[in-house]
Amino acid sequence: MIEVEELRKQYGDLVAVDGISFTAAGGTxxxxxxxxxxxxTTTIGCISGLLEPTAGRVRVMGHDVLLEGHQAxxxxxxxxxxxxxxxxxxxxENLLYWAxxxxxxxxxxxxxxxxxxxxxGLLDRATExxxxxxxxxxRRLNFACxxxxxxxxxxxxxxxxxxxxxxxxxxxxxVRDQAAAGTCVLYTTHYMxxxxxxxxxxxxxxxxxLVAAGSLDELQALLGERDLLRLSGSFPPDRTPEALRGLDGxxxxxxxxxxxxxxxxxxxxxxxxxxxxxxxxxxxVRETTMTxxxxxxxxxxxxxxxxxx
Amino acid sequence: MGFVWATAVKDLRRRRRDPLAxxxxxxxxxxxxxxxxxxxxxAGGEVKPQARVLVADADGSLLSGFVAGALGxxxxxxxxEVETVDEEEGRRRIDAGDGSALxxxxxxxxxxxxxxxxxxxxxxxxxxxxxxxxxVEEVLSLLVDAGFYLQLVAGEPxxxxxxxxxxxxxxxxxxxxxxxxVRFNQLxxxxxxxxxxxxxxxxxxxxxxxxRPTLSLGPLFFQSLLFLAVLFMAQGMSxxxxxxxxxxxxxxxxTLPHKVRALLAGKLLAVLVLIGALAGLGVGIGGLFYxxxxxxxxxxxxxxxxxxxxxxxxxxxxxxxxxxxxxxxILSNLVLFPLMFLGGSFFPFEAMPExxxxxxxxxxxxxxxxxFKSLLAGQPSPARLAAGVAVMAVAVxxxxxxxxxxxRRGFALS
Numbered sequence: 001m002i003e004v005e006e007l008r009k010q011y012g013d014l015v016a017v018d019g020i021s022f023t024a025a026g027g028t029x030x031x032x033x034x035x036x037x038x039x040x041t042t043t044i045g046c047i048s049g050l051l052e053p054t055a056g057r058v059r060v061m062g063h064d065v066l067l068e069g070h071q072a073x074x075x076x077x078x079x080x081x082x083x084x085x086x087x088x089x090x091x092x093e094n095l096l097y098w099a100x101x102x103x104x105x106x107x108x109x110x111x112x113x114x115x116x117x118x119x120x121g122l123l124d125r126a127t128e129x130x131x132x133x134x135x136x137x138x139r140r141l142n143f144a145c146x147x148x149x150x151x152x153x154x155x156x157x158x159x160x161x162x163x164x165x166x167x168x169x170x171x172x173x174x175v176r177d178q179a180a181a182g183t184c185v186l187y188t189t190h191y192m193x194x195x196x197x198x199x200x201x202x203x204x205x206x207x208x209x210l211v212a213a214g215s216l217d218e219l220q221a222l223l224g225e226r227d228l229l230r231l232s233g234s235f236p237p238d239r240t241p242e243a244l245r246g247l248d249g250x251x252x253x254x255x256x257x258x259x260x261x262x263x264x265x266x267x268x269x270x271x272x273x274x275x276x277x278x279x280x281x282x283x284x285v286r287e288t289t290m291t292x293x294x295x296x297x298x299x300x301x302x303x304x305x306x307x308x309x
Numbered sequence: 310m311g312f313v314w315a316t317a318v319k320d321l322r323r324r325r326r327d328p329l330a331x332x333x334x335x336x337x338x339x340x341x342x343x344x345x346x347x348x349x350x351x352a353g354g355e356v357k358p359q360a361r362v363l364v365a366d367a368d369g370s371l372l373s374g375f376v377a378g379a380l381g382x383x384x385x386x387x388x389x390e391v392e393t394v395d396e397e398e399g400r401r402r403i404d405a406g407d408g409s410a411l412x413x414x415x416x417x418x419x420x421x422x423x424x425x426x427x428x429x430x431x432x433x434x435x436x437x438x439x440x441x442x443x444x445v446e447e448v449l450s451l452l453v454d455a456g457f458y459l460q461l462v463a464g465e466p467x468x469x470x471x472x473x474x475x476x477x478x479x480x481x482x483x484x485x486x487x488x489x490x491v492r493f494n495q496l497x498x499x500x501x502x503x504x505x506x507x508x509x510x511x512x513x514x515x516x517x518x519x520x521r522p523t524l525s526l527g528p529l530f531f532q533s534l535l536f537l538a539v540l541f542m543a544q545g546m547s548x549x550x551x552x553x554x555x556x557x558x559x560x561x562x563x564t565l566p567h568k569v570r571a572l573l574a575g576k577l578l579a580v581l582v583l584i585g586a587l588a589g590l591g592v593g594i595g596g597l598f599y600x601x602x603x604x605x606x607x608x609x610x611x612x613x614x615x616x617x618x619x620x621x622x623x624x625x626x627x628x629x630x631x632x633x634x635x636x637x638x639i640l641s642n643l644v645l646f647p648l649m650f651l652g653g654s655f656f657p658f659e660a661m662p663e664x665x666x667x668x669x670x671x672x673x674x675x676x677x678x679x680x681f682k683s684l685l686a687g688q689p690s691p692a693r694l695a696a697g698v699a700v701m702a703v704a705v706x707x708x709x710x711x712x713x714x715x716x717r718r719g720f721a722l723s
Contacts, residue, residue, distance in 0.1 A: 048564040051722070074566040084557030086319070088326040093319070100315035101565050129326070145561075 001026055001184055002047060002153060007056035009042050009208075016042040018208040019056065024186050024201070026152070029179045031199030032188040033299070039208040040188035041081060044157045047186070048078050060153050074102070077151030077183075081158045083142050087131040091122050091141050094130060095148050102149035116144040119174060136167030143171060153184045160194065172198055192296040202295075206303045219298055227267035228253070228291040228300060229274065231260040239281040247273055253301055263301055312567045316575020317582065320549070324583060334541040335587060338534040341655075345530050360389050360409035360441035365396040370419030371471060372456070376430075377414070379452055380445070388444060403433050409441040410434045412449065422460055423468045466492050528599040528686060529657040535591040536678045537654040539617040542584055544645045547624035549576070550720065551634040559721050569717040573709065577618055584617030585610060592685065601685050609684040615701050616677035622708030623673065629712065629720040653678045673704070 002024040009017040017039040024030035032040050045051035047058050049065050049072065058065045063072035085094055095113045104112050117123040120140040130138060143159060156175065160168045175198060179185050189195050195202055196216060203213040212219055226249070234257065241252045244262060250270060254261040260278075264270050267290050278285060291297055324331065364377040381391035394402065399411040413431035421428035432449055434442035460467070466489055474481050481489075553559040562572050588610045595601055601609075624641045631637035649655050651668060652675035658666035669675040680697040683689040 050560060050563050070566045073564060076564065078561065078564040080557055080561055082557045084561035086323060086558060087556060088323050089319070093322060097315055097319045098561075101312055101562075101567070103311065103566075105311070 001059075001061060002030070002186055003057075003059040004043070004047070005057045007043065007046055007058060008054045009039075009046055009051060010054040015208050017046065017053075020203070020205065020208070020210040021056075022203045022210065022213055024184050026184040027179055027182045028200040029175060029185040029187050029198050031195040031202040032186065032205060033190070033192070033195050033199075033202055033295070034188075034205035035190055035303075038190075038205045040190075040205060041157055042208075043205070044078075044155050044186070044188060048076060048155055049073050075152045077146040077149065077154045079143050079146035079154070079156045079159050081161065081188075083138050085130050085138060085142060085145065088129055090127045090129055091117065091133075091144075092126040094141060094145055098145040099148045102151075104149055112148050112150065116148040119177070120144040121170065135162060136164050139163050139167055139171065140174075143174060147174075147178060150181075151183065154178055154186070156185060156187045158188055158190070160189070160191065168194075192294070192299065196295050204299060204302060211302045212298070216295070219295065220293060222298060222302075224265070224293070226251075226263040226265050226293060226297075228293075228297040229260075229262045229264060229267045229271070230289040230291070231262075231274075231278075231285050231287070232258060233260075233284045233286040234258060235260050235278065235283045236281055240278065240283060243277045243281040243283075244274065247277060250274065261300060263297070312565070312571050313575040313578060316572055317578035320576055320579035321582060324546075324579070330545060334545055335538055337541065338537040341537070342530055342534045346527065359387070360438075360445050361407075362389055362391050362445050363394045363399040363402060363408045363411045364391055364414065365394055365399040365411065366414045367396065367416045368414050368418040372419035372422055373414045376418075376449075376452055376456070377412070380412070380448060385448055389448065400433070403435060406435060406437050408435060409438050410445040412445075419471065422456060423464060423471055425460065425464065463493070463496055466496075528595070528601075529659055531591075531595050531599060532682050532685060533653055533655065533657045533678065535588065535595070535613070536616075536652075536674055536681065537649060538587060538591065539584055539613055540620060540645065540649055540652075540654050540674055542587060543580070543617050543620035544624045544641050546580055546583075547621055547628045547641060548634070548638065550625060550628055550716070551637055554721065555634065563717075563721055569721070570709075570713045573713045573716060577622070577709065580621045581614050581618050584621075585614035588613035588617070595685075599686075605684055605686075609681055612677070612681050612684055612697075612701075615705065616674070616681070619677070619701060619705045619708060620674060622705060622712055625712050626708065626715065629715045648672050648674050651675065677701070 002022075004023070005021050006019045007017055007021070008015070008019050020039075020043065022030070032043060034040050042051065046053045047060065047065065049069050052066070060072040061075040063075070065072045086097070089097075092113060095116055096109070099109050099112050099116075114123075117126050120143060122137060122141060122144065125133070125137065130141060133141065139159065139162075143156075146156070147154060159175075160171055163171065172194070175185055175187060179200075187195075187199060199216070201213070201215050202219060204211045204219070212222060214222075235255065237255065237257055240255050240260060244250050244252055247264075247270065250262055250264045252260070252262050260283075262274065264274070267274075271288070271290075275285060275288075362380055364380070366373050366377055377391060377393065379385075381389045392408075394411075396413060399408075399413070402408055403411040411433040413433070415429065415431075418428050418430070420426075430449070430453065432446060434446065469489065474485075550559065553562075563569065565572075589606075592601065592606050592610055592613070596603060596606055624644070627640050627644060628637035631640050651665070652672035653661075653666070653669050654674050658669055658675070658679075661669065670679055676697075680689065680694070683693070
């Protein structure tokens with residue numbers, strides 16, 4: 001279990017994480033969702049003991065990461081965002097080192113390495129130097145190094161970035177297997193569909209702040225049954241929000257000079273009224289896109305921007 | 310301890326996968342040693358130069374043969390090799406630099422000496438050599454003096470011998486030989502009092518010189534170049550922190566349930582083993598070539614490994630305080646080269662001006678090299694050895710703590 005209370009991490013004037021709190025339970029996948037630079041990796045760094053929090057408290061399996069760092073880190077498995085492998089060693093030698101570093105020895109060590117190679121599909125390439133591996137194979141080995149000692153808490157920092165679709169599916173299966181075995185998995189990603197498919201609970205983070213947290217159903221309920229309308233063209237900034245305010249159920253999420261995002265129930269029916277109101281204030285609409293309710297629409301509603309920005 | 314050992318084994322495995330780096334660290338100093346040995350001859354031991362004197366004897370008399378033969382006989386045989394040539398060949402060869410000197414003995418030389426008439430020997434020397442032709446000139450000058458005095462003392466009987474038996478006879482008569490023998494005996498009896506014992510008393514005073522190591526060039530360069538290899542290895546392996554940081558493994562290590570000091574201890578252990586192995590190999594080979602006492606080798610190897618570890622920590626600190634890998638490389642090289650040239654790791658202190666050697670002995674590698682040399686080939690005093698061990702322990706311990714601090718608080722996180 002991971003317990004994060006009012007976590008804050010500051011670098012000079014820059015606040016990377018600003019008082020976030022959440023709890024992730026064993027046997028579940030907890031997703032930390034946010035765009036690049038939102039503070040996800042900093043949060044993982046504070047939980048893993050790599051970074052010292054400016055304020056707040058983090059406990060891993062009941063151990064405070066600052067006061068009982070050794071015990072807390074002994075429960076952890078970490079899969080960093082960037083590859084962290086010895087390229088000149090073989091897959092087996094990499095696993096041997098990381099497993100031994102967590103105190104595995106003898107038959108337990110051999111079993112752990114064999115199991116990690118087996119589940120990641122690297123058994124037949126175990127003795128080859130890692131530098132000869134493809135990107136997907138390296139990602140799988142990176143994952144294997146984090147789980148070879150069967151941790152009770154697993155931190156995965158965007159493990160599928162830059163991975164081919166086949167390896168991505170395989171990695172997601174491995175994550176589910178870990179959770180099914182009782183491991184508490186903290187999974188950061190900026191892939192919305194991945195979070196929807198994988199996570200039991202989610203926290204949305206932006207600019208270091210937690211903007212929403214809960215199960216997928218709970219988060220979608222926040223959005224209601226409203227669709228998202230994206231319009232591009234030219235919109236008078238001072239008059240556009242005012243023009244749409246009179247329409248029933250329509251909420252302006254984001255208004256820029258060249259783009260407009262509005263949330264509305266049954267947006268297809270309201271579309272003519274929206275276009276008419278915009279035309280009345282001199283706006284020109286060149287393109288319109290409608291999106292059904294999803295985690296992505298919720299993210300846009302909560303943060304006012306696309307997740308991949 | 311398990312993590313320290315696992316880290317050391319992992320680093321040694323990685324080093325084994327990079328044989329080129331190992332070959333360069335060892336190969337460069339070894340190549341220098343081979344070149345020096347070739348330049349100074351053989352294995353760099355004591356080599357006596359030999360002058361080749363070309364003699365063109367146009368006279369062909371008994372006396373001219375005596376002069377040519379005397380140049381390369383007795384103790385002079387070790388220094389001078391005599392080769393008989395005709396004048397044309399001699400001039401051609403001396404022009405080509407083949408030989409230290411050409412001695413031209415003119416026709417009629419022997420007769421002129423016996424008749425006390427002026428005559429002339431010509432010595433042409435090789436301008437590309439300085440010392441060997443000088444030796445030849447000195448020896449020839451002595452011979453000429455000896456010939457002059459011989460002619461003064463025994464000119465008459467010698468002239469009779471050179472003139473040969475009377476006309477009509479093939480050999481000297483018994484009476485003539487007996488008379489010559491008596492005259493030679495009287496001559497020798499007359500001068501023996503001056504020759505043996507000498508009439509001139511010579512008082513010999515030997516000025517005591519401060520004793521200097523009597524090692525020849527080979528062992529001196531060998532010890533220095535072994536430390537050059539240690540220096541190269543220490544500097545080369547210090548770059549590993551940047552490599553580990555760039556490939557993400559350093560950050561991952563910091564999430565392990567171990568202190569960063571344990572990680573550093575593992576890496577330090579690998580460095581000790583690797584440099585110890587190199588020093589063991591080098592000292593073993595040196596023992597075979599230069600006859601170092603076997604009993605001294607283990608301590609010398611341990612010392613070299615410890616010194617290498619200390620130098621590795623020094624270079625590692627420089628790397629960790631640099632702002633980039635490139636800056637780290639430049640910075641460590643900026644320190645490496647002065648240490649190399651000043652600290653006796655390239656030129657032995659014995660080949661340096663004393664004031665420069667005195668400075669060099671205060672450099673980390675220079676100070677360590679002096680103790681290493683005394684362990685290997687000298688007689689280290691227990692007090693000096695204990696002081697050396699204490700200084701090394703403080704340097705390695707201090708470097709270790711500073712490096713661990715920098716690693717945890719700055720380098721790994723920046």
